[in-house]
Amino acid sequence: MLHDTALLAAPLATAAADTAPTAPTAQLVLAALIGIVVIVGLIVWLKMHPFLALVLGSGALALVAGIGLTDTFTSFTAGLGTTVAGVGVLIALGAIIGKLLIDSGGADRIVDTILDRTPVKRLPWAMALIAFVVGIPLFFEVGVVLLIPVVMIVARRMRTNPVLVGIPALAGLSALHGLVPPHPGPLLAIDALGANLGLTLGLGLLVAVPTVIISGPLLAIPLTRWVKLDPPTTVLGMSDDAAGGAGGNGAGGSGGASSSDGAGKATGTATATEAGTTTLRKPSFGISVLVVLLPVILMLARSVVEIAGATETGWGTVLEFLGEPLVALLITSLFALFAFGTAVGRTRQQLGDLVGSSFAPIAGILLIVGAGGGFKQTLVDSGVGDVIASGIADAGITPLLAGWLVAALIRIATGSATVATITAAGIMAPLAAGLDPTQAALLVLAIGAGSVFLSHVNDAGFWLVKEYFGMTVGQTFKTWSLMESVLSVVALLVVLLLGAFV
Numbered sequence: 372m373l374h375d376t377a378l379l380a381a382p383l384a385t386a387a388a389d390t391a392p393t394a395p396t397a398q399l400v401l402a403a404l405i406g407i408v409v410i411v412g413l414i415v416w417l418k419m420h421p422f423l424a425l426v427l428g429s430g431a432l433a434l435v436a437g438i439g440l441t442d443t444f445t446s447f448t449a450g451l452g453t454t455v456a457g458v459g460v461l462i463a464l465g466a467i468i469g470k471l472l473i474d475s476g477g478a479d480r481i482v483d484t485i486l487d488r489t490p491v492k493r494l495p496w497a498m499a500l501i502a503f504v505v506g507i508p509l510f511f512e513v514g515v516v517l518l519i520p521v522v523m524i525v526a527r528r529m530r531t532n533p534v535l536v537g538i539p540a541l542a543g544l545s546a547l548h549g550l551v552p553p554h555p556g557p558l559l560a561i562d563a564l565g566a567n568l569g570l571t572l573g574l575g576l577l578v579a580v581p582t583v584i585i586s587g588p589l590l591a592i593p594l595t596r597w598v599k600l601d602p603p604t605t606v607l608g609m610s611d612d613a614a615g616g617a618g619g620n621g622a623g624g625s626g627g628a629s630s631s632d633g634a635g636k637a638t639g640t641a642t643a644t645e646a647g648t649t650t651l652r653k654p655s656f657g658i659s660v661l662v663v664l665l666p667v668i669l670m671l672a673r674s675v676v677e678i679a680g681a682t683e684t685g686w687g688t689v690l691e692f693l694g695e696p697l698v699a700l701l702i703t704s705l706f707a708l709f710a711f712g713t714a715v716g717r718t719r720q721q722l723g724d725l726v727g728s729s730f731a732p733i734a735g736i737l738l739i740v741g742a743g744g745g746f747k748q749t750l751v752d753s754g755v756g757d758v759i760a761s762g763i764a765d766a767g768i769t770p771l772l773a774g775w776l777v778a779a780l781i782r783i784a785t786g787s788a789t790v791a792t793i794t795a796a797g798i799m800a801p802l803a804a805g806l807d808p809t810q811a812a813l814l815v816l817a818i819g820a821g822s823v824f825l826s827h828v829n830d831a832g833f834w835l836v837k838e839y840f841g842m843t844v845g846q847t848f849k850t851w852s853l854m855e856s857v858l859s860v861v862a863l864l865v866v867l868l869l870g871a872f873v
Contacts, residue, residue, distance in 0.1 A: 394437035396758050403755045406432030406746070407794065411784045415829060421790050422735070425742035429749045436753035446752040447745035454744025458558045459737050463730060464700035465553040468662065468707050469508045470729035473517065475651070475711035477659035478505050482521055484656040494525055495539045499587040502543025503579070507663050510555075510736070511548040511832070518544070519839045523603045530602045532595045533840055538854050541836065542587030545858055549788060549819040550582075551575040553666065553700060556792040556822055559740050560815040563747050563796035564803035568696050569674030571812040572667065578816055578865045586858035594853070598846045652715045662707050669699035736789070743793025750797040760801035770802045770810070771817040771870050775863045778821030786829030791822040813870050820862035826855045 394402070410428035413419040429447045434440070472478050482501050489497040501521075506514045518540050526533035552558045552572055561568050673694020681687035692698060712722040749755075763773045778795035782788060795818045803811050826833050827848070837847040 394754075399436055399753065399755045399758045400762075402432050402436035402753065403750065403759060403798075405435050406749075406755075407781070410746075410790065410794070411781070414785045414787065414790070420735075421785075421787055422738040422742045425739070425746050425790070425793070429742075429746045432746070432755065433749050433753060436749075436755060438749075438753055444745075446749045447742075449745075450748025451741040451745035453748075454559070454562060455737060455741040457562050458555070458740055458744075461553050461558055461696055461700055462555055462733055462737060462740065464697075464704050465508055466510075466729045466733045467704045467726055468666075468700070469510065469513060470725055471707045471711040472505075472508060472659065472662060473513070474725060475715055476653040477662065477711055478509075478517060480653055480656050480659045481505055481663075482518075486521075486525065491529055494529060495536050495588045495591055498522065498525065498536045499539035499543045499583055502540040503547065503583060504660065504663055506544045506547035507551065507667065508553070509544075510732075511544055512835070513732075514544040514547075515541070515832075515835060515839070527603050532598075532600050533603055534598055534600055534850055535591050535595045537840060538591040538594055538850060539583075539587035541851065542583050542590070542854055542858055545823055545855060546579040546583045546586070546862070549823040549859075550579050550816055550862060553696070555736055555740050556789055557815060557819050559743060559789070560792050560796040560818050561812075563744070563793075563800050564811055564815055565800075566803070566811040566815045567674065567677075567808050569670040569677070569694055570808055571815050573671050573674055574809075574812050574869065575816055575819075576667075578820075578862055578869070581865055582858055582862045585861050586854055590854060590857055594850050598842070598849050600840065600842065600846075603841075650716060654711055654715055658710050658714075662703060662710055665706060666696075666699040666703045669694045669702065670696060673699075739789055740793070743789070743797075746793060747797030747800060751800055757801045759798050763799075763802065769867075769870075770799065770806065770814055771867055772863075773802075774799045774814050774818040775821035775859075775866075778818045779824040779859065782822050782824050783827070786827070786831070786833075788822040792818055795821065809873050810870065813866050813873075817863060817866045820859050820866060823855050824859035826852055 406428045409431045410421075410424045413424035413427060414421055426444075426447070430443050433443045433446065438446070481504060485497050485501050486494070498518075498521075502514065502518060505517065509517065519537070522533060522537045522540050525536050529536070548554050549556060552561060552568055552575070557571065557575065558568075560566070561571055669690075671694070672690045676682055676687045676690045676694070679687075682691050693702065708722055708726075711717075712725075717725075751757075763770070768776075774795055777798055778791045781794045782791035785791065796815075799814060799818065803814055806814060828834075828844070833847060833851060836842075836851040837844065840847075840850075842850065
């Protein structure tokens with residue numbers, strides 16, 4: 372039934388988008404400004420949840436743009452429905468994979484294996500690699516809670532400033548969060564701009580690699596000179612052994628952190644138990660990495676087939692089907708149920724409970740993403756998007772730079788990367804219609820880069836990092852905020868470079 376509703380809503384949204392502007396240009400520009408101001412003001416000053424702020428902002432935009440009172444939320448509800456139908460299912464499947472990866476100890480296995488085989492001098496690079504791999508299926512906040520105990524343990528055993536190993540890990544997580552699907556922001560931008568998911572994924576990984584290298588291990592070196600922190604004597608108030616739990620060898624043992632996030636209750640260790648009865652085995656490193664990379668491989672294979680023009684061949688048809696985002700994530704979810712469930716000793720009841728518990732943490736994300744789709748559709752149907760897009764084109768600003776600027780400004784104002792992505796994607800949607808697939812994918816990445824610019828006091832991530840590292844507000848600005856800004860600008864430069872050659 373949900374699928375049928377989406378099919379009905381899509382033509383409705385398309386038809387609405389083809390209608391004439393609902394008001395003169397000046398009134399539409401004023402409507403856009405008022406809508407954005409309402410959203411920013413409600414989030415920043417009244418501390419309202421972004422979902423409600425987006426609903427009210429969409430209503431204000433529609434009314435000022437001249438949409439009839441009875442139709443104020445017609446475009447909003449249509450956009451919300453199509454967005455949740457298209458993006459929400461992917462986010463839900465990603466949540467299942469991430470939940471199983473953490474609770475099974477698969478994430479611990481990846482961390483332990485990489486750290487055990489890394490010389491001490493290379494540990495900052497190892498932390499960036501771990502964050503890059505583990506961060507693909509995990510939401511940013513979950514990745515932070517998972518990896519910060521590992522960062523502190525590594526810093527303690529190296530007897531070094533935790534910034535040296537912490538910044539690379541945070542850079543890896545943040546880059547994946549802003550640039551690479553199946554994270555919510557990139558998925559939403561892909562949906563709003565009509566970009567190819569597989570192509571965006573491939574280009575996103577290509578942009579993320581140099582971005583993480585520069586804003587992570589390389590930037591961490593001067594940051595340790597500017598902000599001098601003593602090696603940690605405890606990890607989140609616990610002793611080294613307690614923080615590491617039974618999570619293994621080396622500097623691993625992040626399982627205890629995952630339970631504190633509320634995303635899971637099992638420690639994911641080789642001796643972990645559920646309901647006090649079942650002893651669980653820890654999955655192997657190879658299986659854990661395979662689960663993380665399987666959807667990436669399938670979606671990239673689909674893009675290769677499409678670029679090669681081989682979709683009409685037998686094998687091309689199969690790969691095109693398997694690389695469909697929904698199919699790729701569904702296959703990975705089913706494989707994860709076996710690899711992280713049955714194969715390690717979980718019962719069917721335990722697996723059902725784990726899958727059910729994976730949905731609670733993403734409820735708020737789904738609502739925000741859906742409301743963002745509604746706001747975007749209101750922009751499009753009222754004609755505001757076309758007016759702003761024409762203004763950007765007349766100003767001579769390239770779409771890639773314009774997308775980054777809009778996202779960065781909204782990010783600074785609201786502190787939310789998701790809201791920044793939603794708003795920027797809605798504004799840039801009319802411009803994206805005239806772009807080729809590669810440029811549309813790069814526009815998604817430019818918006819994603821802008822959405823992580825300059826995290827400061829209105830961003831929950833700012834305070835999360837400050838408390839975990841035990842830094843002052845000033846020190847957090849000099850490390851975390853600076854890293855986010857460098858990451859955003861470097862990603863934009865790489866996107867612009869790619870845009871000049873592809």
